[in-house]
Amino acid sequence: MTEQDLxxxxxxxxxxxxxxxxxxxxxxxxxCFRTGMExxxxxxxxxxxxxxxxxxxxxxxxxxNPFL
Numbered sequence: 001m002t003e004q005d006l007x008x009x010x011x012x013x014x015x016x017x018x019x020x021x022x023x024x025x026x027x028x029x030x031x032c033f034r035t036g037m038e039x040x041x042x043x044x045x046x047x048x049x050x051x052x053x054x055x056x057x058x059x060x061x062x063x064x065n066p067f068l
Contacts, residue, residue: 013050015042016057033057033064 017039020031027036034042038053045053 010047013047013054016054028060033060 016032016034018031020029022030023036024030028034029036029039032039034053034057038056042050042053
């Protein structure tokens with residue numbers, strides 16, 4: 001078996017955390033725009049799930065600040 005035959009493992013999708021960790025009244029982090037549940041599940045999530053969460057966070061950030 002050569003190195004080319006080995007399956008390539010995808011790198012984990014990086015967390016959007018910006019170290020401003022505060023949940024608002026809607027349970028949305030004001031720093032990364034993830035919900036508390038999304039934050040707590042991040043470590044065990046697949047890359048596919050992480051990408052879905054990131055897309056939701058982007059939509060939330062746009063609603064919060066339409067100038068982004």
